[in-house]
Amino acid sequence: MTLTVSMTVNGKAVSRDVEPRTLLVHLLREHLGLTGTHVGCDTSQCGACVVHVDGRSVKSCTMLAAQADGASVTTIEGLAAADGTLHPMQEAFRNNHGLQCGFCTPGMVMSAVDLVRTNPDPSEHEVRTWLEGNICRCTGYHNIVKAVLEAARTMRQPAAAE
Amino acid sequence: MTTDGIGAPLRRKEDYRFLTGRGNYTDDINRPGQAYAVFVRSPIAHGRIRSVDTADAAAVPGVLTVLTGADVAADGLGGLICGWMIHSKDGSAMKAGAHPVLAQDKVRYVGDHVALVVAETQAAARDAAELVAVGYDELPAVADTAGARGASSAVHDEIADNTCYQWELGDQAATDAAFAGAAHVTTLDLVNNRLIPNAIEPRAAIGDYDRGSDSFTLYTTSQNPHVHRLVLSAFVGIAPEHKLRVVAPDVGGGFGSKIFIYAEETACLWASKRVGRPVKWTADRSESFLADAHGRDHVTRAELAIGADGRFLALRAHTTANLGAYLSTFSSCVPTYLYAPLLSGQYKIPAIHAAVDGVYTTTAPVDAYRGAGRPEATYVVERLVEVAARELKMDPAELRRRNFVQPADYPYQTPVIMTYDCGDYEASLDKALDLADYAGFAARRADAAARGKRRGIGFSAYIEACGIAPSAAVGSLGAGVGLWESGSIRFTPTGTVVVHTGSHSHGQGHETTFAQLIASHLGVEPGNVEVVHGDTAQTPFGMGTYGSRSLAVGGSALVKAADKIVAKGRKIAAHLMEAAEADIAFADGKFTVAGTDKEKSIQEIAFAAYVPHNFPGDLEPGLEETAFYDPVNFTFPAGTQICEVEVDPDTGVVEIVNFVAVDDFGVVVNPMIVEGQVHGGIAQGVGQALCENAVYDTGSGQLVTGSYMDYRMPRADDLPSFKVGLTVTPNPSNPLGVKGCGEAGAIAAPAAVMNAVTDAIGQEIQMPATAERVWRALAAAPMAAE
Numbered sequence: 001m002t003l004t005v006s007m008t009v010n011g012k013a014v015s016r017d018v019e020p021r022t023l024l025v026h027l028l029r030e031h032l033g034l035t036g037t038h039v040g041c042d043t044s045q046c047g048a049c050v051v052h053v054d055g056r057s058v059k060s061c062t063m064l065a066a067q068a069d070g071a072s073v074t075t076i077e078g079l080a081a082a083d084g085t086l087h088p089m090q091e092a093f094r095n096n097h098g099l100q101c102g103f104c105t106p107g108m109v110m111s112a113v114d115l116v117r118t119n120p121d122p123s124e125h126e127v128r129t130w131l132e133g134n135i136c137r138c139t140g141y142h143n144i145v146k147a148v149l150e151a152a153r154t155m156r157q158p159a160a161a162e
Numbered sequence: 163m164t165t166d167g168i169g170a171p172l173r174r175k176e177d178y179r180f181l182t183g184r185g186n187y188t189d190d191i192n193r194p195g196q197a198y199a200v201f202v203r204s205p206i207a208h209g210r211i212r213s214v215d216t217a218d219a220a221a222v223p224g225v226l227t228v229l230t231g232a233d234v235a236a237d238g239l240g241g242l243i244c245g246w247m248i249h250s251k252d253g254s255a256m257k258a259g260a261h262p263v264l265a266q267d268k269v270r271y272v273g274d275h276v277a278l279v280v281a282e283t284q285a286a287a288r289d290a291a292e293l294v295a296v297g298y299d300e301l302p303a304v305a306d307t308a309g310a311r312g313a314s315s316a317v318h319d320e321i322a323d324n325t326c327y328q329w330e331l332g333d334q335a336a337t338d339a340a341f342a343g344a345a346h347v348t349t350l351d352l353v354n355n356r357l358i359p360n361a362i363e364p365r366a367a368i369g370d371y372d373r374g375s376d377s378f379t380l381y382t383t384s385q386n387p388h389v390h391r392l393v394l395s396a397f398v399g400i401a402p403e404h405k406l407r408v409v410a411p412d413v414g415g416g417f418g419s420k421i422f423i424y425a426e427e428t429a430c431l432w433a434s435k436r437v438g439r440p441v442k443w444t445a446d447r448s449e450s451f452l453a454d455a456h457g458r459d460h461v462t463r464a465e466l467a468i469g470a471d472g473r474f475l476a477l478r479a480h481t482t483a484n485l486g487a488y489l490s491t492f493s494s495c496v497p498t499y500l501y502a503p504l505l506s507g508q509y510k511i512p513a514i515h516a517a518v519d520g521v522y523t524t525t526a527p528v529d530a531y532r533g534a535g536r537p538e539a540t541y542v543v544e545r546l547v548e549v550a551a552r553e554l555k556m557d558p559a560e561l562r563r564r565n566f567v568q569p570a571d572y573p574y575q576t577p578v579i580m581t582y583d584c585g586d587y588e589a590s591l592d593k594a595l596d597l598a599d600y601a602g603f604a605a606r607r608a609d610a611a612a613r614g615k616r617r618g619i620g621f622s623a624y625i626e627a628c629g630i631a632p633s634a635a636v637g638s639l640g641a642g643v644g645l646w647e648s649g650s651i652r653f654t655p656t657g658t659v660v661v662h663t664g665s666h667s668h669g670q671g672h673e674t675t676f677a678q679l680i681a682s683h684l685g686v687e688p689g690n691v692e693v694v695h696g697d698t699a700q701t702p703f704g705m706g707t708y709g710s711r712s713l714a715v716g717g718s719a720l721v722k723a724a725d726k727i728v729a730k731g732r733k734i735a736a737h738l739m740e741a742a743e744a745d746i747a748f749a750d751g752k753f754t755v756a757g758t759d760k761e762k763s764i765q766e767i768a769f770a771a772y773v774p775h776n777f778p779g780d781l782e783p784g785l786e787e788t789a790f791y792d793p794v795n796f797t798f799p800a801g802t803q804i805c806e807v808e809v810d811p812d813t814g815v816v817e818i819v820n821f822v823a824v825d826d827f828g829v830v831v832n833p834m835i836v837e838g839q840v841h842g843g844i845a846q847g848v849g850q851a852l853c854e855n856a857v858y859d860t861g862s863g864q865l866v867t868g869s870y871m872d873y874r875m876p877r878a879d880d881l882p883s884f885k886v887g888l889t890v891t892p893n894p895s896n897p898l899g900v901k902g903c904g905e906a907g908a909i910a911a912p913a914a915v916m917n918a919v920t921d922a923i924g925q926e927i928q929m930p931a932t933a934e935r936v937w938r939a940l941a942a943a944p945m946a947a948e
Binding site for chain 2: 019021036040048076086093095105109125132135139143144145
């Protein structure tokens with residue numbers, strides 16, 4: 001038995017027939033070939049799979065594809081501008097060495113973008129608390145926190161965010 | 163001339179692909195016709211396999227095959243090996259129990275590999291794996307490190323006392339004599355807690371057999387693809403080495419756990435030929451917890467003998483090291499030659515003796531994890547020194563200072579193998595004291611006490627031996643491999659550069675650092691240098707990345723290759739500019755003729771080498787050189803960390819309020835990347851000290867901490883921002899003057915944190931100092947009110 005799920009992913013309408021047990025992350029990775037979203041655990045702890053569903057950060061391993069039917073999904077592949085210019089959060093991660101092996105990075109960036117959406121001027125403590133659901137084994141979080149704070153500053157300036 | 167060469171905090175070349183979801187990790191790769199593998203794992207710690215019934219599993223729609231230990235035996239597949247021979251103190255060889263790819267007669271830990279299901283989809287393979295019926299006659303678990311030698315049950319039937327080796331290093335008689343005459347002896351019983359590496363990318367593999375060429379390709383999460391190929395060919399017998407290609411694409415962190423050759427990737431290759439399809443396996447995190455090689459797990463009694471003048475006289479340690487159920491690829495050397503030779507620390511200690519019992523238990527194999535033996539040694543030395551200072555009522559910085567090896571002492575021969583070649587330990591200590599505002603600590607402690615909190619401060623003046631390693635030296639100690647590295651530099655006709663390295667980057671940023679290195683040496687822009695690694699079909703044979711060796715050994719190989727490029731370029735330039743070769747100088751990417759204004763850029767020389775219309779008659783065309791570099795010594799990064807904590811006695815929660823690290827890594831190529839390595843290492847060390855702990859139930863042998871729900875990883879809100887600084891003594895033992903930075907944080911931090919915690923609570927406590935343990939300790943023995 002399969003279900004037909006339809007949604008918008010990174011601005012494009014998509015429709016796929018999937019098994020009911022298919023998770024959103026598996027729809028993205030295996031059916032749509034969007035391998036930027038990663039799977040790092042099986043208990044919804046690590047946050048490597050965070051994407052945006054209707055603008056809010058969601059662990060895509062914790063949501064059935066069927067639950068995202070009709071939604072607008074943005075993955076790490078859809079964050080940069082069409083010409084390849086990095087989103088201010090991506091740029092800040094690059095500028096502050098906020099990534100090493102890169103595996104947690106897509107989830108970390110997508111989560112951080114949602115933080116700044118909900119709290120445009122977070123303190124270091126607020127950044128650390130928000131990112132509690134994203135595990136990084138490489139950076140010790142030091143440069144990730146720096147990056148998020150720098151990106152928040154950039155994103156508060158409307159001209160620079162264009 | 164580039165300004166982005168050695169010393170520049172150049173932004174990383176690899177970041178764009180990682181930040182835009184365009185990385186290429188093993189699980190992102192899919193091969194045409196690919197099938198999926200799922201392992202049937204032992205649910206019990208120890209037992210004899212009575213029966214394996216695969217009929218129901220094989221009947222599941224989509225299942226291609228179900229393979230068991232009987233198939234491994236029938237195909238004559240070799241076992242997994244340990245590449246370092248250790249001899250016991252009585253001269254006997256270590257006892258290595260057989261390590262089959264799939265279990266034969268017994269299972270020896272929860273997660274041991276019993277069978278392999280290959281199916282059209284992962285879901286079908288998973289469903290079928292549930293239906294493989296295995297009958298076991300259960301045997302007692304052996305899960306306790308300290309009790310393994312006396313356990314009633316033998317993990318390997320032929321090794322009755324569960325002892326792989328009883329090894330020693332150092333002069334026991336001289337050490338005992340020094341203890342007999344000591345004014346003071348400090349004694350500690352220390353547990354170095356077991357850790358699970360937890361790279362965020364789980365291990366994965368695709369075995370891909372091509373019948374047309376009768377050759378295999380393995381895509382896998384490896385830190386050392388050539389070593390994988392060598393072992394899989396020479397020992398497991400998958401294929402002759404030239405018929406096996408190993409590709410380690412983007413790898414999402416390793417920390418040691420992806421050095422080793424495991425059953426899973428081996429089985430995928432083997433199964434691929436049997437089913438005639440590519441076979442892919444990707445670990446669940448649960449499998450990573452069960453079956454990745456774990457780290458640490460030492461139980462140690464350690465003693466330090468001190469004279470009346472506060473000088474160290476001798477150190478001795480007796481360690482029981484848990485090796486797990488089987489010897490993993492390099493496990494035997496970790497608690498021996500990577501551990502005891504570091505027990506001299508930064509100090510002059512005239513006599514040292516270490517005895518290590520390596521034991522088998524019914525737990526996952528234990529092998530190298532970030533630091534590998536050196537964190538355990540640093541924990542012994544730096545906990546002893548800190549506690550000794552407390553017992554002697556001396557300032558812990560002063561006690562260290564009094565015993566440091568001094569700059570005038572180099573080369574300094576320790577009593578335990580190592581010859582330290584350079585360093586300035588007081589310089590790092592002084593800078594750390596300044597960054598930590600040590601002078602202001604007493605006031606901060608008083609302020610905390612007034613708020614009902616306990617403040618503590620702790621030091622860790624670590625040294626490590628890395629840049630492993632001189633091949634002849636490690637060979638004499640039992641290593642089955644040489645630990646040199648390779649590199650090649652290939653100019654294109656248009657003057658850009660492709661660099662191949664036998665090192666492997668899985669987060670360390672080689673694509674940037676090595677490009678900077680080549681840019682500095684050859685006067686090209688880093689943007690015109692592409693670094694290729696991780697594919698046995700592309701790079702010269704290399705030993706890979708671990709032991710903080712990539713720059714010191716792999717980078718040195720590239721410097722040698724660059725020297726060869728310049729030497730050949732000089733001949734070409736002399737010919738083109740009609741000058742004597744001796745008159746040609748090379749600097750900033752230009753060959754010049756002394757005393758003239760004639761010059762040729764290295765790009766012009768490269769073009770001439772590939773379009774050799776006007777070329778020296780005795781010279782081969784082309785501009786491409788390969789070099790192999792075997793180091794002459796280990797490198798000895800060293801420094802001081804200072805940790806300050808505040809403990810809430812009502813809850814036991816330990817908060818790190820300040821963390822300082824000052825390191826001497828020799829010459830630094832990219833300070834941004836180096837600082838990042840330090841940050842990550844500290845976080846892993848803090849994790850060990852405060853929260854991470856792999857726990858096996860001693861009765862059942864079950865892994866109690868089998869997920870992120872139970873195994874406490876450090877999160878962003880557990881850690882502070884760190885204060886890091888550098889001192890520099892250029893390393894005289896390699897052409898770059900570098901030492902290596904990848905492990906220092908993890909090596910030093912556990913001792914710094916635990917010295918701070920025990921200072922705060924006024925009593926000894928074992929790692930991890932969780933809130934519960936601290937609260938219980940304070941409840942049992944409350945401190946006197948200050």
